[in-house]
Every structure is written in C-alpha cells, then in structure tokens.
Amino acid sequence: MTGTSKPKNKFLMLLKNDFLASARVISLFYIALIILFGVFGICALLGGGDSISAEFASKLTTARNVSIVLSILVSFLLIFVTFFFVVYDFFKSLFSPQGYLSFTLPVSSNQLLGSKVIVYGGWMLLSYAAFMLTSVYLMNYTADEVIGMEKISLVESLLTMLGDFPSTTQIIAYLVYMVLMFFVIFLSFVSIVYFSITVSHVRLLQKHSVVASIVIFFVTALVFLWISFKMTDIVNFVMVFNDDKTLSFGILSPTEYLVGNQLGMEVTPGFAFLVLDIIMFFATSYIMHKKVNLK
Amino acid sequence: MSQIISVRNLSKSYGNHQVLSNVSFDFEGGQIIGLLGPNGSGKTSLIKILTGLINDYSGEVLIDGNKPGKISKSLVAFLPEKTYLATWMTADDAVNYIADFYDDFDKAKAMHMMDVFQLPHKQKVKTMSKGMQEKLQLLLVMCRNAKLYILDEPMGGVDPAARDFILETILKNRPEGSTILMSTHLIQDVEEIFDSIIMIGRGSLLMKDSVANITQSGKTINDIFKEVFSVDWNF
Numbered sequence: 275m276t277g278t279s280k281p282k283n284k285f286l287m288l289l290k291n292d293f294l295a296s297a298r299v300i301s302l303f304y305i306a307l308i309i310l311f312g313v314f315g316i317c318a319l320l321g322g323g324d325s326i327s328a329e330f331a332s333k334l335t336t337a338r339n340v341s342i343v344l345s346i347l348v349s350f351l352l353i354f355v356t357f358f359f360v361v362y363d364f365f366k367s368l369f370s371p372q373g374y375l376s377f378t379l380p381v382s383s384n385q386l387l388g389s390k391v392i393v394y395g396g397w398m399l400l401s402y403a404a405f406m407l408t409s410v411y412l413m414n415y416t417a418d419e420v421i422g423m424e425k426i427s428l429v430e431s432l433l434t435m436l437g438d439f440p441s442t443t444q445i446i447a448y449l450v451y452m453v454l455m456f457f458v459i460f461l462s463f464v465s466i467v468y469f470s471i472t473v474s475h476v477r478l479l480q481k482h483s484v485v486a487s488i489v490i491f492f493v494t495a496l497v498f499l500w501i502s503f504k505m506t507d508i509v510n511f512v513m514v515f516n517d518d519k520t521l522s523f524g525i526l527s528p529t530e531y532l533v534g535n536q537l538g539m540e541v542t543p544g545f546a547f548l549v550l551d552i553i554m555f556f557a558t559s560y561i562m563h564k565k566v567n568l569k
Numbered sequence: 570m571s572q573i574i575s576v577r578n579l580s581k582s583y584g585n586h587q588v589l590s591n592v593s594f595d596f597e598g599g600q601i602i603g604l605l606g607p608n609g610s611g612k613t614s615l616i617k618i619l620t621g622l623i624n625d626y627s628g629e630v631l632i633d634g635n636k637p638g639k640i641s642k643s644l645v646a647f648l649p650e651k652t653y654l655a656t657w658m659t660a661d662d663a664v665n666y667i668a669d670f671y672d673d674f675d676k677a678k679a680m681h682m683m684d685v686f687q688l689p690h691k692q693k694v695k696t697m698s699k700g701m702q703e704k705l706q707l708l709l710v711m712c713r714n715a716k717l718y719i720l721d722e723p724m725g726g727v728d729p730a731a732r733d734f735i736l737e738t739i740l741k742n743r744p745e746g747s748t749i750l751m752s753t754h755l756i757q758d759v760e761e762i763f764d765s766i767i768m769i770g771r772g773s774l775l776m777k778d779s780v781a782n783i784t785q786s787g788k789t790i791n792d793i794f795k796e797v798f799s800v801d802w803n804f
Contacts (some may be wrong), residue, residue: 287669313605380643564625
C-alpha cells in the first residue's frame with residue numbers, strides 16, 4: 275500500500291509512547307537537577323581559587339549553598355512527581371475517554387499493563403536513586419563546612435554496621451540485595467496502585483471510583499504485608515554475611531544468625547512481594563480485559 | 570465474499586439490565602451499513618463489543634473470521650463519539666502515535682489531509698476547538714487502509730455544513746472493498762449512502778436488510794425507522 279509504514283513491534287511502541295508521555299514532565303525535573311549540579315560544580319571550582327576576592331568568594335558560597343538546598347528539594351519533588359504520574363497517566367490513558375484509543379490498539383491488555391509497569395517502575399527507581407545520590411553526595415561534600423562534622427561516608431557507615439571490613443563479594447552481594455529489594459518494593463507499589471485503579475473502574479464500583487481505589491490500595495497493601503510476614507514465618511530464607519568474609523544462605527531464625535553478631539538479610543519478604551506482584555499483574559490484566567467498563 | 574462481521578446469539582447484560590438479547594446477524598464486506606436505533610437501544614454496547622472494548626458477553630462475535638482481539642483491532646478503524654486523544658499531544662504527535670501502532674496507516678496522506686483540513690501541525694489538542702478535534706480524529710481514522718470502519722455517531726452534535734464535510738471525507742477516503750458500519754440518529758442526512766441497515770431496539774435485533782429491499786415499497790429508511798420505533802413513544 276502506498277505511503278504505509280513498515281510493521282513495528284507494538285510492545286516497543288507502547289514503551290516508547292508511555293516513556294514520551296511521562297518524560298515530557300518528569301524530564302524537566304532531571305534537567306533542573308543537572309543545571310543545579312552544574313551551578314554547584316562551577317561554584318565549587320571557582321571557590322577553590324586563590325585569586326578571587328572575599329566578596330566574590332562569599333557570593334559563590336551563597337550560590338553553592340542555594341544550589342545544594344534546591345538540588346535536594348528538586349530531587350525530593352521528583353519522587354512526588356513520579357508518584358503522581360504513576361497514578362495520573364494510568365487513570366488518564368486507560369479509564370478516561372483516552373481509554374477508547376488505548377483499548378482499541380492492536381495490543382493485549384498484558385502488553386498495555388506491562389509497558390506501564392516497566393516505564394513507571396523504572397521512573398520510580400530512577401527518581402529514588404536520584405534523590406538518594408543527590409542527598410548523599412551533596413551532604414557528604416558539604417559536611418565539613420556546613421555541619422562542622424567530620425566527613426561522613428556512606429561506605430564507612432555500612433562498614434561500621436558490618437563490624438569489620440567486608441570482602442568484595444559481601445559488598446557486591448549487599449549492593450545487589452539493596453537494589454533488588456528497592457526494585458521489588460517499587461514494583462509492588464506500582465502494581466498495587468494499578469490494581470486499585472483498575473478494580474475501582476469495574477461497573478459495580480465505578481460511581482465511587484476515587485474512594486474505592488484508595489480503600490482497595492490500603493487493603494491490598496496490608497494483604498501484601500500480611501502474606502510476606504506469614505511466608506517469612508514459615509520459611510525465613512536468609513543471606514548471612516559471615517565473620518570469615520564469606521556469604522552463606524539458609525533457612526534460619528533471626529536468633530540463629532544474630533547470636534554470632536552476624537548481619538543477615540532476609541530474602542523471603544522480597545521473594546513474597548515478587549510472587550504477589552506477578553499474581554497482581556495477571557489479575558489486573560484480566561480485570562482490565564474482562565470487567566472494566568469505559569464510560 | 571467472506572463475512573466481515575458475524576454475530577451469533579450475542580447477549581450482554583449489566584447486572585440485571587439486559588442491553589443485548591440474543592442478537593444474530595452477518596454482513597459481507599464492501600458495504601456501508603447503517604446501525605440504527607434510539608438512545609439506549611444497545612448500539613453503543615454492540616459497537617464496544619465489535620471493537621474489543623467489552624469482552625464479557627455471551628455468544629460469538631467474529632470480525633473477518635477473528636474474535637475481537639489483537640488481530641481484529643488491527644483490521645478495524647474505530648471512530649468513537651468521544652474525543653479520545655491525549656490533550657498534551659500536538660496534531661503531529663497524534664499522527665505519529667497512530668502510525669506507530671497501525672501498519673495500514675498512511676502517514677503521508679495524513680500530513681496532506683492536515684493541511685487540507687487547515688489543522689496546524691504543532692497545535693496541541695487541548696487548544697483546539699471541538700470541531701478541530703473532531704476533524705483530527707476523523708483524519709486519523711480515514712487515513713487507515715482498514716477492512717472495517719466503525720463510526721459511532723460521526724455526525725452527532727455538528728452543524729449541517731460540518732455533516733456534509735464529514736460525510737464527504739468518509740466516502741472520499743474509504744478504500745475500495747472496505748466496509749463501514751455507522752451508527753447514527755440523523756437518518757435523513759445519510760440514508761442515501763447506506764447499502765444495508767440494521768435496527769436495534771431494547772437490545773433486540775428488529776430489522777436487518779438491504780436498503781434496496783427496504784425502499785422497494787417507496788418508503789424511506791426514515792419512514793421505516795419511525796414505524797419500527799413509534800411503539801416506544803406511543804403510551
């Protein structure tokens with residue numbers, strides 16, 4: 275056919291368009307953060323020179339301190355903006371009149387949902403990482419002068435927790451564990467939000483969808499926590515950082531690994547959340563496909 | 570020619586309220602079909618089922634031999650009554666969006682039609698008038714080389730001049746051999762374009778026939794519509 279385009283992977287197109295829809299606002303905060311980091315960097319660089327006047331040095335210090343405060347503020351706002359978009363875009367693109375377009379695209383409801391989970395789960399993780407890195411880096415950099423403390427090191431704090439200098443394997447395992455746990459937590463948050471909004475748009479609850487979605491969100495979150503506690507009670511799978519700088523895995527109670535003053539990371543809650551996320555994904559997709567009623 | 574739409578024993582209810590009751594009909598491809606019925610007759614529910622927006626129903630629905638789903642959605646170009654574009658999009662964004670998902674979308678034609686319709690490429694949907702938004706949606710639908718066009722009240726709430734423009738755009742841009750299923754209240758304005766009609770009232774199929782057969786008696790579709798549905802208003 276003349277003028278028609280080549281077939282495209284529809285799931286990639288969903289990812290692209292969900293990313294573009296969210297990036298138009300979220301990216302502004304990242305740009306602001308980059309600009310503030312630039313101001314901070316320039317001030318730090320110029321402030322270190324000997325040839326500048328005291329008055330100029332004072333202005334640089336003020337500008338640097340303002341950029342630090344604003345950077346932390348912007349990175350903090352970023353988390354809220356991302357959270358807002360997780361809710362807003364999902365509702366707007368699927369359950370407002372835009373749903374007439376989204377639900378008639380030649381894609382499955384699994385793909386519609388999967389794209390949003392990946393894009394917004396990714397944004398949530400990135401926004402949290404940006405906030406943490408901004409806070410840690412800037413506070414660490416300015417600890418000497420602003421707070422008057424010895425330079426605080428996140429790594430040093432972690433080493434203190436571990437009691438002794440850990441091995442490379444232990445550090446990597448710890449970091450992987452933390453990243454995975456945050457990923458699972460954000461994934462759970464997004465999946466519970468999407469489940470709540472979807473269920474609140476079935477015909478029975480549609481008239482009170484806002485109240486219904488809030489109630490369903492909290493009830494589902496409590497069920498998640500209860501199931502993860504129960505699973506941990508039954509099988510507490512733990513990653514233990516041993517004194518001899520090795521790692522071991524096992525089904526242990528907290529008293530067993532705390533006796534030796536060892537650090538133990540519980541794996542079961544994360545695993546439980548992951549399993550619940552998968553169940554929630556398919557439940558949401560099913561309800562979206564079968565039960566949702568577009569007005 | 571194969572059946573472009575095949576509906577067998579279709580029923581749909583919302584709780585205790587039955588909106589479609591045991592509806593069955595078939596249509597061969599290549600026609601313009603009028604879907605007629607008063608408000609609340611079940612037209613919109615039928616359209617939602619055909620387009621894959623409603624999936625919990627009983628009976629069988631096939632679009633060109635496919636159950637409503639990914640394949641059928643790639644064959645159907647749907648124009649709902651509502652404005653469905655994201656308000657932050659520009660006209661160009663909307664064209665690119667549709668081009669991303671439908672392999673049969675003619676982007677070059679869409680860009681040309683935007684100029685013909687005097688739609689600014691960079692204007693955002695939220696700043697467009699209702700008429701401009703409707704033109705843009707019509708353009709997005711009619712620039713597809715689809716097998717089946719489902720148009721839900723395409724001329725509802727527009728002035729007579731706009732009706733002519735919409736009708737002309739649909740007829741001019743419809744690919745040869747394609748089928749159009751159009752629901753409308755404005756029977757007088759469009760009855761001459763229909764090849765067949767289907768009338769639905771209170772969830773039941775009341776009439777399905779070719780326009781040639783119906784008008785043999787000298788009556789218009791509008792007359793038949795009044796006859797069929799007058800019982801609803803005679804208390």
